[in-house]
Structures are given as structure tokens and as C-alpha cells.
Amino acid sequence: MTLYLPAVIFFFLTVFVQSAEPCLPQSIQASVPRDVMVGYVISRVNLAQCSATRLMLTSDDPQFSIQRDGTIVAHQLLRVPVEGRTFSVWFKDQNGLRRKMDICLSQRAHQIGLKEQGSGPHRRFKRRWSPMPFLIPENDIPSFPKQLDLIGSDTSENYTLYYIISGPGVTAEPKGVFSVDRNSGMLSVHKPVDREKNPVFKIKARAINVLTNKDTDEPLIITVNVLDKNDNAPQFSGLLKFSVPEKSPPGTTVGTVSATDIDEPNTLHTKIRYTLLSGNNLFVINPDTGLITTKTATLDREVKDIHFVTVEIKDMNGAADGHFNTGTATISLKDINDNAPTFSQKIYNAKVQENEDSGLILRIPVTDKDLPKTPNWNAVFKIIQGNENGNFRIETDPATNEGLLYIAKPLDYEKNKNPKLEVVAENETPLVGTTETWSSALVDVSVVDVDEGPEFIPPELVKWVKENTPNGTIIGTYTATDPETSSSAGMRYLKLTDPASWLKVDEKTGDLTIINTVDRESKFVQNGMYNVTVKATDASSKSGTGTVIIKVEDENDNVPLPLARELELCQKKGELGSVMVVADDKDQIPFSAPFTFHLADGHDEKWTVVKVNDTAALLQQAKELPTGNYDVPLEIKDQQSLGDQQTVTVRVCQCRSGRCPAPLKSISLGVWGILALLLGLALLLLLALCCAMKCVKSSGKFHVVDGADSGGMLLKSNTEAPGDAVTSDIMVVPASAMDQSMKGSQGSHIGIANTSGFGTATGFGTGTGAGYGVGTGTDVLYGPQYNYIYQEGVMADKRDTLSRGVYGAGGSSSHLVDGQAMKFMDPSALTTWNTNAMFLAQKLEYFRTAEDGRYSDDLLHSYGFEGQGSPAGSVGCCSEQGHEEGLEFLNTLGPKFKNLAEVCSKK
DSSP: OOOOOOOOSSOOOEEEOOOOHHHSOOOEEEOOEEEEEEOOOEEEETTTTOSEEEEEEEESSTTEOOOOTTTTEEEEEEOOTTTTTEEEEEOOOOTTTEEEEEEEEEEHOOOOOOOOOOTTTOOOOOOSSOOOOOETTOOOOOOEEEEEEEOOOOGGGOOOEEEEEESEEEEEEETEEEEEEEETTTTEEEEEEEEEEEEOEEEEEEEEEEEETTBOOOOEEEEEEOOOOOOOOOOOOOOOEEEEETTTOOEEEEEEEEEEEOOTTGGGGGOOOEEESSSSTEEOTTTTTOEESSOOOOOOOOTTEEEEEEEEEEEEGOOTTSSSSEEEEEEEEOOOOOOOOOEOSSSSEEEEEOOOOOOOOEEEOOOOOSOOOTTTTEEEEEEEEEEEEEETEEOOOOTOOOOEEOOOOOTTTTSSSSSSEEEEEEEESOOOSSSSOOOOEEEEEEEEEOOOOOEEEEEEEEEEEEEEEEETTTEEEEEEBTTTTBBOOTTTEEEOOTTTTOOOOOOOEEEEEEOOOOOTTSSOOOOTTEEEEEEEEEEOEEEEEEOOOEEEEESOOOOEEEOSSSSEEEEOOOOEEEEEEEOOOOOOTTTTOEEEEOOTTTOOEEEEEEEEESSSEEEESSSSSEEEEEEEEEEETTTTTEEEEEEEEEEEEEOOBBBOOOOOOOOOOHHOOOOOOHHHHHHHHHHHHHHHHHHHHTOOOOOOOHHHHHHEEEEEEOOOOOOOOOOOOOEEEEHHHHHOOOSSSSEEEEEEEHHHHHHHHEEESSSOOEEESSSSBBBBOBBTTTTTEETTTTTGGGTTOOOOEEEEBBBBBEEEEEOOOOOOHHHHHHHHHHHHHHHHHHHHHHHHHSSSGGGGTTTOOEEEEEEOOTTTTOOOOOOOOOOTTOOGGGSSSGGGGGHHHHHOOOO
């Protein structure tokens, strides 16, 4: 049988021991089976006490090997003879002397007894169907195939067998690694194996009867372990980017380099050693853990902010034959505030106008070496001297990191012409890792003088004034001065605000005089103070304002009053009830609470008073009272015994749900009900009035007809007086002549006159003593003997143009305005209009040629709009009569028409 020989005949195992002689025995006795399978553990050397000294153990028999933990394993299939077998393990002690340890193998006693027994029909053999795990080296060198070991079943003594295997390495990936001789059971390997991909193989072996093709034994699982070979270099497993604050002390952690090796764990093949190939002057690395730390405290970000160091990782614990890799680690220095902001110059100059109340006056640049736009770089400016009055403020420009100096309050040239400010620049974080301190600079501010208005000193004048101070009392003087001259000459004072008009400010002197009642309880008094604003104006019309603050001293001018004058008391049978009376006084202490409560003189002894606290008392029943309202007189006085008699009404009732029920109310019409009734009555009266007016209008003898485009209306005139003398060509038709030429209903006439050069005039007359005129003018004559009156310039085809005056009997007058057309006609007159036209023309011609003396007594009177009508009725304009017959009716017109009677009567 050809035996599988390892690639390396002698398998070396390096172990660490403390001392050779005391920890290793001189010999080891081991009892083993007759047939020792590959991988069978012969014995184990106890290395627990050997930990300090490096010791190399080797076997002088290539059929055995020693593993790392001291286990002695059979490396080949062998048979131990009956007499036994011995081999040696050689090593060197700590002194370098070569020593050996003998390993004595002997067959187990029961196997020897079996062999000595006969080979009768009942003889049994120990089964060899469960071998130890096999070992094969990773990436073994050719040539292939290489025999690994024999597999066999005890049933081969009774049957003719053949062997088959299956599983990973045979029928599953990776295929073709292992095979077995069907007849002998020799297991062989056909190609190299990568342990990192397949560290172990589990192969299923079967023993089958050649004749029956059936298994003669249980299937066997054969384990093949792959021995690791250092064929992989370690790899970096993390980012090589780290950071550490600048100027960190030595030993400060920077970061840890991480690496892995895919070779067999916990062996020298994966034991990695870390080394820095560069940057050793600033950093150090732990060779076992890869932890990088600082070596010095001189790291300065402002000098160099990033450092690059080369790291080497090597397996075999850094041995010369180990595999390695290198990488570059980036170490960034984090900024600390080790640099203070500095000013570019020691003194800065600025200029500002007097009384300027806002605005930027100066930019102050600074320099900071720390990382920009961080709290270590951001400047914080402070004014530490020269700004005691708060006239300035300083901020930081976030974009440029400059200091911005602003005016916060107006500056007064007369008080401080040249303020000097000391400004310090700091950072948002304190200084660390440096001996520097915050720097400062001076700002020299020049104030430019401006001609100012008057100034009140003080700006707010406080005056204590007693409440109810008499009017006319001068409480003080409030004057202003010119800041340029410090003089008050020529000032004029004016009160701007005085909500309650308490004060008078003297225009010239500024004296403050009380002119109204000072009341601390006024709504204009806040927190006991009352403000008056005063304005002062100088000769150049410049002005300034000041405030007078009047602090009102309280007086006892208010009496305590009950907060509620109507109280409710729930009556309970068999109990005397009570109600709480709470009082208040608008005055302050000592003119207010505590109050005293007493029943006033003349009370009906139905109630008693018990004080509860400073502002309240209990009003109790002295005896049982029927339900109803009771007026209880009380005397409530303040601390100064000032008070009046007050009356509270107590309603005693049978309560429901803790409250008195609402009082019963009588059923009566309210205001809106009464108004509704009156409105209904008014509508009825209006309806009746409309009906009456309709009836009256239907029974009249004449109608008013509106013109085509006119919008006139009748207006009444009440006042009548002698008119102005107006020259006009008037034609008068006597009543007798008209009666002969026209016929109509009694008292109703119509006349038409054609006059050369004048056009046509139309007149209307109704009844004796009544005359109506229509024309373009405003002058109308009236007389009892002239029933028809005409005015020049009236066109017959222009009858829509009417005069402003229309007069009727009874002494009242009516006006028709805006050219409203009127016709007063009886129906019978309309029927004779055409037949009478020629007679009217003849009569009009007669009037035109008549003597003018007949009309010398006629006067024209002008009438405009004269307001509402007179109860005395309407009258026309009367021409002066030659006699006074028919004028008696004027005496009945009343006193308002006396002037009219004088005009129409002979003097």
C-alpha cells in the first residue's frame, strides 16, 4: 500500500515555554490500537507550565507530528507490532542544549488477546469503519493524485465489497478533489485545496456488497481538515482618517488602525504587527493593537493642519517571512482657541454729529489665526471704558469679523466734546493652550457741534401735589435753557399734553399753576402719577420738550361704598340667614380699609351686623322675616372715621338651586309694542287722509296739467310787501268786456290776445276777486275789477312757459316754478274755445289801443320763492284802486297782510 507522505516530512511546531527541563518529561508511554489511522492522537505533551522560552519540538519519525498544543498525531497509516514501537521528540532547552523525549507505543491488551484466539466461526474483529479526521495541506504542490488513507469496513472479511464516496469535493463543489479506489478503499486527493474557501470536507463513504449491491455497513462520514498555509497578506479594514486637537499632550489617542487576515485565526499566520514607517517624530503606534497616539505636544494647526503617516501591517507577528501591506493614514489637527484676535492699529478715530441718535460711525478690523467661521475665530467686541452713559454700542460683522461701532444715544457737544472709548476684542470661546491675553484698542470720537434747541433740565420734573389742591396754586416752575448760551432768555413755553387739564404753563416764566381739580382717582392717573408735556421755543424757533410728572398725594376724599347694593338671602325654615356686605374705598391707606360697619340710626331692629374682615361684614337676621325686599341702612367708615350712610337692599326668598327665583313681572306692552300700535294707527289715518284728498280732488272745477318737458311745482308764499317799480307793457281786460266776448262757467274765464310785436299772451281767471296770470315774466297785477291779466312777451304756442306767480282768492299766493304749464278750465269753456277766438282777438286789440292813463295806478310787484303758505289763503298782486270798494276782505286777512292792505288801499 502506498502511503500518503506530507509535503513537509518534519512538521515543526514553535511553542513558547518558560523552561525546558521542568515542563517536559523524559518519556511518554502510550497505548494505541494495532492499526493506527491517520490523525490518530497518540498522546499530548503538557505545555501548561511552559510559557516563557521559545522551544522547537521535532519528531525523528516522519510518521508522527506534533501540533501547536502539544498533541502527538499519527501522520500516516501504520501498524504497531506486538512488541511495541518507540520514537523520539527532540527539542532545545533555554541553554541551547539538544534534548529528547521518548514516546513508547504499545498495543492495547484486549486486541492482543483477540489475535491469540482462534479463527473459529464466532471470532469477532474490531471495526475500523470510524477513522480519525484526515489532514491535508493547503495548496499542496503537485504531483497529483496523492494517496490519503485507506477506508475499510470489517464486513470485508465476510463479503466482497466495493466502496463509493459522495459529498463536497466529490459530487458537490468543488468537484474532483477526492476519489476512492472501489476495491481497496484507498482515498486519494487530486488537486490543491484553498483553505480560505474550503477549510473542511465532510465526505460520505459507503461499503456495498458486490453481489447484492446493498450496503453491508452504516454509511461513514469522513472528515478531511485542510491545514492552513500562510498564503494571504493582511488587509486594512477601516478608513485611515483620524483627527486630534492641536497641542494635545503626549499619549493623546489619535485613532486605531484596523486590519484583518483571512488565514487561519489564532495562528501566526494571522498575528498582525503594526509599524509606522513615517511620522515617527510626532506619533507612535501600538504594534499589537494599531492604536496611534501623539508623541509630542508641539502639534500646531496654524503651522501644519494635516499630517500623513505611513502604516505597515505584517502577519507572522512581523517576522521577516511574513506577508505585509502598507497604507497612508491622514491625521487632521482640530483647532483650539490658542490665538487671540489682534487689532491692526492701537488708536482709531471717528467723527459724529451732535444729537445724532443712530448710525454706524466706525469699522474696526481684527486678525485671528484660528479656523475662520468658528467660535475660536468669531470676534466679540466690548466697550470697557468711556461708554458710561450708553451713547455707543458695538457689534460684530459676521461676514468680515469686524467691529461695528454705532451711536446708541445722542451726544451732547456741550457736555462731552471728545469721548474716548477703550474697546477689547475677545472670542466666543476662552483662550486655551497659550499665554496670550485679549487685546484692546482706543477709539477717539470727535463730536461736531450743532445749534440745538432749548433743553429742559431735568428732562423729567417730578412734583408732589396733594389731591384737591386749590385752583391757582403755583406748584413750581419748569424752564428750559439754550445749550449754546446756557440762558433761558426769550423762551416761550407751551403745554403740549395735559389729559385732564390740571395745569396752566405760563408762556414767559414757565410757572406751573393748578387750574383744575387734582384727583388721584382720575382715570388719567397711572400708579399715582400724572404726566404733562411742556414745549419750549427759543427766538430762532427751535424747540425742545420736557415732562412734568405730578405725583398725587392722596387725601381722604372718598367714602367706603358697598360693592353690591342688592343682596339675596335664601330663607331656611327655623334658621336665621345672613348675607355678606363687601365695601371698597378708592382712597389709599390710611384713608381706606379697615372699615367699620354699623347699623344706622333708626333701623327697624330686624338685622344685626358682624364684622368679618377689614373690608366685609355679615348682615344677619335678628328674627325670622317673611319673604320680600328689605332696605337696611348701614354706616360704613374708613380708618379716619369718614363715611356716609349707605342702604343695601336684601331680598329674602325661598331659593331654588341655591338662588332666588326671578321676580314676577306684570304683563304689559313694552316700548316696541306701543310703537307698533301707534304705527298701525298712523297708517290707518294716512289711508283715510288719502281717500279724503282723492274725493276733494275729484270734485274740483279745474286741473293742473304738467307740460311736455317742464318740472315745475306750486309753492306757497306767505310774505308779501310793496314791490319794486317795474316798467312793463300790460294789457288789462275789464271783466265786463270779457264777459261779453266769452262765455264759460260762472267765475271761470279764458282770454287770448294777439298783439303786434309782442306775441300771444294767455290768461286765466276764476271768480270775482281772483285772477291768474301766465307768462314768461315775474310781474303780475291783481285787482277785483281786473279779472284777467296779461303780460307782454307770452307766446300762445309757448304756453308751457309759465310765470313764477299764480294767485288765488283768499289772500294767499302760490308760485309755479321751472316753467310748469298750468290750465284752469271749466269743461264748458273748452267747448267754446274755438268760437270765442275771434272775439278774444278783438278785445285784445282794444286793450292795446286804449289810453295808458287807465293803467297809471297799476303797479308791478316782483315775487320770488316765499316759503310755506299762510293760513289766510292766497291773494294776488293788487293794483292800487281808484276807490276802496270791494277791499273790505283785506281786514280779514290778519296782521301778516297789513303791508298788502296798505299797498292796495288809497293813502
